[in-house]
Amino acid sequence: MSLVFAGICSHAPGITGRANMAEPAQRDALYEAFGRMRDQLVASRPDALIVVAAEHFANFFMNNMPSFAVGMADRYHGPIEDPAWLGIERTAIPGDATLSRQLIDRIMQTVDVSYAEEWKLDHGIMVPLHFLTPDYKLPIVPMNINCQGPPLPPLHRAWAFGEALRSAADSVSQRVALIGTGGISHWPATPDSGRINESWDRDLLDRWARNDKAALLSYTDADIYRQAGQGGFEIRTFICVAGAARGRGHLRHYMPIPIFAVGCTVAVMDVAA
Amino acid sequence: MSLYQLQKFLFDLNRDSAVQHEFRDNARHLLERYDLTAEERDALSAGDIGLIYVLGANGQLLMHFAAFLGMAWPDYIRAMREGVRRHGLPRAGLYAMTTAMDEKVAGV
Numbered sequence: 076m077s078l079v080f081a082g083i084c085s086h087a088p089g090i091t092g093r094a095n096m097a098e099p100a101q102r103d104a105l106y107e108a109f110g111r112m113r114d115q116l117v118a119s120r121p122d123a124l125i126v127v128a129a130e131h132f133a134n135f136f137m138n139n140m141p142s143f144a145v146g147m148a149d150r151y152h153g154p155i156e157d158p159a160w161l162g163i164e165r166t167a168i169p170g171d172a173t174l175s176r177q178l179i180d181r182i183m184q185t186v187d188v189s190y191a192e193e194w195k196l197d198h199g200i201m202v203p204l205h206f207l208t209p210d211y212k213l214p215i216v217p218m219n220i221n222c223q224g225p226p227l228p229p230l231h232r233a234w235a236f237g238e239a240l241r242s243a244a245d246s247v248s249q250r251v252a253l254i255g256t257g258g259i260s261h262w263p264a265t266p267d268s269g270r271i272n273e274s275w276d277r278d279l280l281d282r283w284a285r286n287d288k289a290a291l292l293s294y295t296d297a298d299i300y301r302q303a304g305q306g307g308f309e310i311r312t313f314i315c316v317a318g319a320a321r322g323r324g325h326l327r328h329y330m331p332i333p334i335f336a337v338g339c340t341v342a343v344m345d346v347a348a
Numbered sequence: 349m350s351l352y353q354l355q356k357f358l359f360d361l362n363r364d365s366a367v368q369h370e371f372r373d374n375a376r377h378l379l380e381r382y383d384l385t386a387e388e389r390d391a392l393s394a395g396d397i398g399l400i401y402v403l404g405a406n407g408q409l410l411m412h413f414a415a416f417l418g419m420a421w422p423d424y425i426r427a428m429r430e431g432v433r434r435h436g437l438p439r440a441g442l443y444a445m446t447t448a449m450d451e452k453v454a455g456v
Contacts, residue, residue, distance in 0.1 A: 093421060096456075131408035136359050137352060155363065160415045195363070223408065224442050264407025266428045266445045269454025305442040333454035 078244040080119035080252035081320035082112055082343040083283070083313045084207075086128065087258060088198040089335035091162035091205060096334045108328030108341040109206035115343060116207055121252035123171055123214045124207075125178075125240065126200050127316065129222035129257045129309040133197035141189035142228035143236050145182065146217035147175040153196025161198055163205050168196065171214040174249060178216060181243035186236050188218075203256045220315065222257065222308040230292045233311035237318025244319070255316035257309030258337040260302065267304070269333030275302050276329065276338040279310060284324035284342070286317050306337070321347040351404045351440050353382045357392060358409035361416065368416065397424065398431020404440030422456035 094102055116124075133155045135141055151168045154161050172192075179190055194217050196204075204211065218240070220233055228236075244251040259279055260272035282290040291314050299307040317324070322345030331338040357379065360367045370378045375393040384392070391399040395417045400410055414424040432438075432445055447453055 089421075096421070132355075132359050132362070132406070136356070138356070156412060157415055160412075223406070262444075262446070264411040265401075265443045266425055266432065267447045267453060268425060269452075269456075270447060300442070305444075334456070336454065 077250070078241055078253060078319065078346050079121055079250045080116055080343075081254070081316055081322070081346050082116070082341070083255045083257075083316050084109065084112065084203050084341050085258060085335075085337050085339045086199045086202045086256040087261070087263065087335050087337045087339070088156070088161050088202065090202050090339065092160055093334050094162060097332055101330055101332050105328060105330060105332070105339045105341070106206070111327060112341050112343065113207045116252055119252055120250055121213065122249035123174055123216060123251055125216045125218060125244070125251060125253045126203065127218045127220065127240075127253065127255045127312045128199035129312050130197050130199045130219050131223065133195050134191060134193070135219065135221070140221055141219070142221050142232065143186060144189040144191055144219040145175060145179050146170060146194040147172050147179060147190045148192050148194060151194050151196050151215065151217060154201040155195040155197050161201065163201050166211055168204065168211050169214045170216065174214070174247060175216050177247050178240065178243040181246050182236075182239040184239070185242075186232070186239040199256055203254060207254070220311045222311050224305070224308075225296065227296060227308060228311065230294060230311065230314055233314045234288065234292060234318035237315035240315070241319040241321070253316060253319055255312035257312040258306045259310060259340065260304055261306035261337045262304035263306050263336045268336045270304070271331040271333065271338050272303055273331050273338060279313075280326055280329060280340065280342065283313055283317055284326055286321060286323060286344070288317070291317060316344060320344040350383050350385060350388060353384055354388045354392065354400070354403060355405055355409055357382045357384075358405060358413050362409060362412045396431070397427040399435055400431075401428040401443070402431045402435040402438050404438050405443070406441060407443040425456050
C-alpha cells in the first residue's frame with residue numbers, strides 16, 4: 076500500500092520512570108501531546124508500525140554492532156529494563172515476521188541491514204509504545220540505528236536508510252506507519268543529565284520541519300557532541316524519518332524537562348507522494 | 349584499562365537474570381570470567397558507581413547497574429559526582445561531565 080503516517084518523538088526513560096519528579100503541568104502537557112499523536116496515528120488506520128529507534132545496549136553490543144538492524148519476529152518482549160525503574164510493565168508486543176522479511180528484502184537493495192529474530196525492547200521503543208499503542212495490539216517492526224558511539228553510521232546513511240524503508244513500505248500491501256524516536260541535545264545518564272541546549276534543538280527541529288536535507292546532513296559528529304552531547308547522536312532517527320516521508324514536518328510539542336533529561340518532542344510529518 | 353570488558357560485564361548483567369543472581373552470590377567468582385584490571389574488578393564488586401563512571405563506563409549501561417544495586421536516580425547522579433570529586437574527570441568514553449560539581453541541572 077504505502078506509508079500512511081510519519082512522526083518523531085522523545086523516548087527518554089524518565090518520561091515514565093521519573094514521572095512523579097517532574098512539574099505536573101509540564102509532564103501532563105507532554106502526555107497530552109503524545110495522546111494527540113496517538114489519535115492521528117489511529118486515524119491513519121495502520122496495519123503495522125515501524126519504530127526506528129536508537130537502542131542502548133539492550134540487544135546490540137560492541138562485540139558485533141550493526142549500523143542498521145531490523146527485527147524479524149512475530150513477537151517481541153519488553154521492557155528489558157526493570158519495570159519499576161521504567162514505570163512500564165513487562166509485556167509481549169506483536170510483530171509480523173513475514174512483513175519484516177518483505178521490508179528487509181527491499182531495504183537491502185540499497186542499504187545493508189542486520190536482521191534480528193530476537194529483540195528485547197528497551198525504553199527507546201517501549202516509552203513511545205506506552206503512549207501510542209497502549210494496548211500493544213498493533214504489530215510493530217523494530218528498527219535500530221547505532222547512535223551509541225563511534226564508529227557511527229554517517230548522517231547521509233541514516234537518510235538513505237529512510238529512503239530505503241520508504242521504498243519498502245510502499246512496496247507492501249499493508250498500510251505502514253513510521254515513527255522515529257530519540258532525543259535531540261541531551262547528556263543522559265551523566266552528572267550533566269538535565270542539561271538541554273534548547274536553541275540547538277529548535278534549530279534542528281526547524282531544519283527537520285522544512286525537510287531540508289542539506290541542512291540536516293550538514294552536522295558533523297564532532298559538532299553534535301560539542302553542542303548536543305553524546306545523546307545528540309540520536310538525531311539519526313529523526314533524519315531517517317525525514318528521508319522516508321519527504322514532506323513538511325509539524326512540531327506539535329517541544330518543552331525542555333530537565334528531570335526527563337531531554338527537550339520533550341512530539342512532531343508529525345506529511346508523507347509526500 | 350579494559351573498558352570493553354568492564355562494559356561487557358555490565359551488558360551481561362543488565363540482560364541476564366542468571367548473571368544477576370551470580371553477582372549477588374559470588375561477585376568475585378563471576379568477575380574472574382572478565383579480563384579486568386584490579387581497579388575495575390574492585391570497583392564492580394564494591395558497586396562503586398562513581399569510580400566505574402570515572403573509568404569510562406557508558407551511562408546507558410551504568411545507570412542500570414545503579415538501579416540493580418537499589419540506587420534511586422538522585423543517588424546515581426550524586427554517586428557519579430562523588431566519583432569525579434574523588435578520582436577526577438572520566439578517563440575514557442563519551443560520557444563526560446561538563447557541568448560544575450555543585451551544578452544540579454535537573455535539581456538532583
